[in-house]
Amino acid sequence: MVQFFRNSITQIFYRDCLTDMPSSSYQRGLTxxxxxxxxxxxxxxxxxxxxxxxxxxxxxxxxxxxxxPDPRVSTLNPIVEEVLLDSDGLFTELxxxxxxxxxxxxxxxxxxxxxxxxxxxxxLYSRLDETLKNISPLVSAQLFEKAEIWSIxxxxxxxxxxxxxxxxxxxxxxxxxxxQEHEIFSDGLETPEEQVQGMKELTLQEQxxxxxxxxxxxxxxxxQRQSPLEDLVEAYLSGDIEAIGKEMENQVDLEDPINxxxxxxxxxxxxxxxxxxxxxxxxxxxxSSFFFxxxxxHFWGEQSILEILRQKGxxxxxxxSASLIETP
Numbered sequence: 001m002v003q004f005f006r007n008s009i010t011q012i013f014y015r016d017c018l019t020d021m022p023s024s025s026y027q028r029g030l031t032x033x034x035x036x037x038x039x040x041x042x043x044x045x046x047x048x049x050x051x052x053x054x055x056x057x058x059x060x061x062x063x064x065x066x067x068x069p070d071p072r073v074s075t076l077n078p079i080v081e082e083v084l085l086d087s088d089g090l091f092t093e094l095x096x097x098x099x100x101x102x103x104x105x106x107x108x109x110x111x112x113x114x115x116x117x118x119x120x121x122x123x124l125y126s127r128l129d130e131t132l133k134n135i136s137p138l139v140s141a142q143l144f145e146k147a148e149i150w151s152i153x154x155x156x157x158x159x160x161x162x163x164x165x166x167x168x169x170x171x172x173x174x175x176x177x178x179x180q181e182h183e184i185f186s187d188g189l190e191t192p193e194e195q196v197q198g199m200k201e202l203t204l205q206e207q208x209x210x211x212x213x214x215x216x217x218x219x220x221x222x223x224q225r226q227s228p229l230e231d232l233v234e235a236y237l238s239g240d241i242e243a244i245g246k247e248m249e250n251q252v253d254l255e256d257p258i259n260x261x262x263x264x265x266x267x268x269x270x271x272x273x274x275x276x277x278x279x280x281x282x283x284x285x286x287x288s289s290f291f292f293x294x295x296x297x298h299f300w301g302e303q304s305i306l307e308i309l310r311q312k313g314x315x316x317x318x319x320x321s322a323s324l325i326e327t328p
Contacts, residue, residue, distance in 0.1 A: 048239020049077045050296050052306065055315040058289040060282050061087070062305065062316070064244075064296030065175070066236045068161045068229060069168035073236060076174060079319065087291040090179040091281065092172050093274070094195065095188035104192035107200075108151040116145050120208065127215050128152070134222050136163050149207040150199040153214040157229040175293050189274045189294065198265030206258055236296060245300040268303050275308035282314070 050064030061083050066073050076084075084090065094100055110116075117125040129141035139159070144152045169177065179186045202210075221227065235243040254260050278292050298305045306316055 048237075049080050049319065050236075050239065050241060050299065051080060051083065051319040052299070052316050053319050054282060054309070055317075056282060056289075057286045058088075060288075060290040060292070061319070062278075062299065063175075063291065063293045064236075064241070064299050065092075065171045065293050066233065066296055067158065067170045067172060068233060069165040069170050070161055070233055071165065071168065073233060074168060074171045074174050076178070081178070083319075084175060084178060084184070084291050085182055086289065087184065088285075088288040089185040089187070089281075089290045090175060091187055091189050091278070091290060091292045092176055093188060093190055093294050094192060095186070096173055096176040100188065100192060104195070107192055107196045108148050109146055110148045116141060116147075116149075119149065119204065120211070124208065124212060124215075127219075128211070131156070131215055131218055131222070132159075135160050138163070148199070149204070149211055150202055153207075153211045154199075156214060156218050157227070157232075160227060161229050172293060175291075179291075189277050189292070190270070194273065195270075198262065198269070201265075202258075202261075210258060210262075241296065241300050244296050248297060248300070267297060267301075271298055271303055271305050271308060274298065275305045275312075278305065279309055279312050279314065 052062040054060040054062065063080060063083075068074070094104065120128065125141055128144075132139045132141060132143065135156075144155075176186060232244070232247055235247045254263055274294060281290055294305065301307075310316055
């Protein structure tokens with residue numbers, strides 16, 4: 001299965017979060033979803049943030065994110081930080097408050113008494129365990145014992161970056177903390193239930209097949225001593241939304257009905273929902289400026305959030321320099 005679908009979850013699925021889920025767990029960066037690709041503003045791409053201006057009495061801004069704690073992407077670009085701090089409100093895909101994160105984590109817990117090995121079978125369980133141990137000897141299949149199978153294949157590539165950069169927050173969370181620090185109103189565009197709805201509709205056999213294909217792809221990367229998330233980070237650092245789209249096209253066989261099913265839910269359906277809420281927020285509060293931060297993939301393609309908002313009559317332009325963030 002393609003790396004594209006595995007990048008819809010942000011951090012690591014720790015076992016202690018699946019039991020009593022203490023709030024301290026979230027201080028270690030256990031957030032969830034943040035579908036699909038993430039966005040970045042890095043020291044290497046200071047002039048290329050994935051940032052768009054929405055015209056209005058007061059302009060609002062759209063920012064593409066990437067859910068990696070890699071400091072190249074989680075370090076805020078000065079232009080992005082200025083826009084955020086000048087805004088009247090921040091909207092991320094999900095709220096990052098403890099209550100929402102706890103709810104999201106509970107949705108990732110598998111029902112039933114069957115063990116993960118019983119569901120996967122000895123062979124697939126062993127492959128998963130081997131792959132995880134190759135990422136780090138500190139992790140194993142036991143880490144996901146109580147997890148929904150779909151959360152495993154969505155977590156693989158991000159797990160490696162979380163272990164590589166321990167203690168660092170992903171870009172979306174950095175933005176949320178910055179807004180909270182400056183007492184900027186913050187909210188989410190979706191609920192945890194909405195984000196996992198499509199995953200919950202996958203049959204057990206569909207989930208197992210996707211996990212098998214995900215391990216095929218990941219083990220191929222390991223054989224080549226490469227990181228599957230690195231290609232995505234490099235595309236993000238380029239500041240080229242088409243490069244991100246090309247990465248998706250290279251990795252997703254949309255002729256496969258399961259791939260198409262996931263693609264439509266993770267991207268197309270969520271684009272429609274988030275664009276509708278962005279439009280409503282902007283048009284009902286035209287005297288306010290808002291900062292919307294969602295995964296970069298949602299801004300690519302003919303059915304992107306950008307195109308949906310343009311069809312609804314909003315004028316949107318890419319921010320190429322600091323002068324474009326100012327109101328004439």
